[in-house]
Amino acid sequence: MSREQQAVQQARKAFLTGRSKPLDYRIKQLQNLKQFIKEKTTDIANAMRKDLHKTANATQLFEILGLEGEINLAVSKLAEWAAARPVNKNLLTIADDVYIQPEPLGVVLVIGAWNYPIAVTLQPLVGAIAAGNAAVVKPSEVSSHTAKVMELLPLYLDPEMYKVVTGGVPETQELLRQRFDHIFYTGSSTVGKLVMEAAARHLTPVTLELGGKSPCYIDKNCDIRIACRRITWGKYMNCGQTCIAPDYILCESNIQDKVINEIQKCIQEFYTNDPKSFADYGRIINQRHFKRIMALTEGSTLAIGGDSDESECYIAPTVLRDVTPGSKVMQEEIFGPILPIVIVNGLKEAIQFINEREKPLALYIFSSSKKVIKQMISETSSGALVANDCLVHFTISDLPFGGVGNSGTGRYHGKYSFDQLSHLRSCLIKKLNMEGVNQMRYPPHTTEKLRWARVLLLKQVNLARWRQVAQVAVIAALAAFVVQRFLRR
Numbered sequence: 001m002s003r004e005q006q007a008v009q010q011a012r013k014a015f016l017t018g019r020s021k022p023l024d025y026r027i028k029q030l031q032n033l034k035q036f037i038k039e040k041t042t043d044i045a046n047a048m049r050k051d052l053h054k055t056a057n058a059t060q061l062f063e064i065l066g067l068e069g070e071i072n073l074a075v076s077k078l079a080e081w082a083a084a085r086p087v088n089k090n091l092l093t094i095a096d097d098v099y100i101q102p103e104p105l106g107v108v109l110v111i112g113a114w115n116y117p118i119a120v121t122l123q124p125l126v127g128a129i130a131a132g133n134a135a136v137v138k139p140s141e142v143s144s145h146t147a148k149v150m151e152l153l154p155l156y157l158d159p160e161m162y163k164v165v166t167g168g169v170p171e172t173q174e175l176l177r178q179r180f181d182h183i184f185y186t187g188s189s190t191v192g193k194l195v196m197e198a199a200a201r202h203l204t205p206v207t208l209e210l211g212g213k214s215p216c217y218i219d220k221n222c223d224i225r226i227a228c229r230r231i232t233w234g235k236y237m238n239c240g241q242t243c244i245a246p247d248y249i250l251c252e253s254n255i256q257d258k259v260i261n262e263i264q265k266c267i268q269e270f271y272t273n274d275p276k277s278f279a280d281y282g283r284i285i286n287q288r289h290f291k292r293i294m295a296l297t298e299g300s301t302l303a304i305g306g307d308s309d310e311s312e313c314y315i316a317p318t319v320l321r322d323v324t325p326g327s328k329v330m331q332e333e334i335f336g337p338i339l340p341i342v343i344v345n346g347l348k349e350a351i352q353f354i355n356e357r358e359k360p361l362a363l364y365i366f367s368s369s370k371k372v373i374k375q376m377i378s379e380t381s382s383g384a385l386v387a388n389d390c391l392v393h394f395t396i397s398d399l400p401f402g403g404v405g406n407s408g409t410g411r412y413h414g415k416y417s418f419d420q421l422s423h424l425r426s427c428l429i430k431k432l433n434m435e436g437v438n439q440m441r442y443p444p445h446t447t448e449k450l451r452w453a454r455v456l457l458l459k460q461v462n463l464a465r466w467r468q469v470a471q472v473a474v475i476a477a478l479a480a481f482v483v484q485r486f487l488r489r
């Protein structure tokens with residue numbers, strides 16, 4: 001039996017004991033997860049520096065804070081999320097208990113990516129634990145140092161219920177041959193398709209947190225200085241290796257020079273004149289990606305940056321101007337510090353440009369006009385839309401985070417993680433009395449019964465607005481009528 005098979009079997013066995021169901025157990029595991037990130041702060045920071053040249057503070061700010069917030073929220077809201085959820089009823093079921101009962105799915109496979117390895121691997125795990133599942137966690141082998149730290153997780157969590165399997169493509173493929181109750185994958189759309197294919201063999205539902213090109217439209221009617229500050233931050237953070245980084249700028253030709261000028265000033269302000277020796281400027285994860293990104297710049301005109309050093313996987317913050325839609329850099333997600341500017345002739349053309357391509361994970365618009373922002377919202381589709389800023393939607397636990405179409409399927413963060421990794425079971429508990437009310441659904445199906453069925457089924461009842469007494473009165477009246485109509489014949 002392979003190591004992967006063993007891990008899944010043990011996790012399933014642990015799940016079947018039922019011990020992950022009580023909320024106290026889940027809360028304890030979530031607290032232990034928090035203890036892990038607290039006690040391993042230095043190990044995580046060191047690993048992140050080795051993998052991605054991130055400073056300890058950047059790791060705290062962009063990975064740990066969000067994870068901590070998600071854990072705190074899950075701990076404080078778990079009782080509410082896990083409770084039965086009463087629903088509105090129709091008159092036919094007014095006397096019944098009708099509610100949604102969230103229940104654990106079983107064993108969840110979490111496959112993480114390398115760019116924010118802690119955030120994108122452990123935030124889904126928070127949802128899996130909160131929802132009462134067992135989990136097998138597969139950190140990305142590409143961020144190998146951080147993966148090594150995550151191997152220590154079972155020292156903090158129930159080691160039979162939560163497994164960490166490290167390894168590369170063969171190990172992931174072996175995992176994907178196993179049967180899971182949900183697969184939560186973060187990574188590229190190409191591998192996302194393979195994950196979905198493997199999941200389909202077991203009819204396993206998937207969440208796919210993918211990527212793609214996230215456009216950024218700058219309207220001429222906007223404070224270009226402020227817009228460029230926020231775009232520069234969102235683009236060059238983690239050396240452009242952020243799933244929701246603005247991939248390219250769309251703007252009119254008459255503001256292009258100003259945009260370039262303002263971005264140049266911000267690069268200097270944020271990363272100094274020498275980003276290569278500046279601690280808060282990152283590195284490309286490996287030479288394969290370095291070569292891929294450098295090749296994307298071929299055939300386009302350089303406006304800012306362009307320096308690189310393969311031995312250090314360093315690529316300077318770079319802007320390309322007057323980029324054509326057919327250029328290499330516009331054919332795939334850049335996932336690096338290259339920012340192309342594509343010229344469009346106003347909002348309408350920008351919208352058309354966006355709609356002719358895959359639905360993005362994030363769409364950014366900078367404008368002082370509410371009307372322009374509204375038009376962008378109503379005439380396009382994307383996982384998220386942010387106006388006049390970049391990335392910050394990721395920090396709001398009440399916003400579902402996820403893509404649409406090619407950028408992903410499913411969503412998470414906060415209660416969305418809990419729901420995504422739960423089965424929302426429909427429950428209807430009827431009593432064995434009041435049989436008279438049911439006459440209208442039994443044969444023979446007369447026209448008169450159908451008339452009653454229309455009333456009983458189509459009339460929605462909002463229980464919150466009804467008092468107990470009113471309910472009883474309606475039930476009594478209905479029962480009396482039906483008994484009189486059908487049973488006395």
Ligand SMILES: NC(=O)c1ccc[n+]([C@@H]2O[C@H](COP(=O)([O-])OP(=O)(O)OC[C@H]3O[C@@H](n4cnc5c(N)ncnc54)[C@H](O)[C@@H]3O)[C@@H](O)[C@H]2O)c1
Pocket residue numbers: 111112113114115116120138139140141142167168169172173186187188189191194208209210211212242243244333335361403408
């Ligand atoms: N939507 C999000 O939340 C989010 C977050 C981070 C990254 N991303 C996207 O991820 C992409 C970058 O990540 P990546 O794909 O380079 O990460 P990656 O190479 O680390 O792959 C992700 C995971 O898939 C596994 N994998 C890779 N190839 C495989 C194969 N052939 N078969 C089975 N498993 C395989 C890896 O082991 C890893 O655990 C970008 O497109 C980015 O936008 C999305």
Ligand SMILES: CC(C)=CCC/C(C)=C/CC/C(C)=C/C=O
Pocket residue numbers: 061062063115116119120241242243244391392394395
């Ligand atoms: C701390 C603030 C203001 C914002 C954080 C935004 C951020 C780091 C987003 C990255 C989200 C993420 C894990 C993307 C995956 O590629």
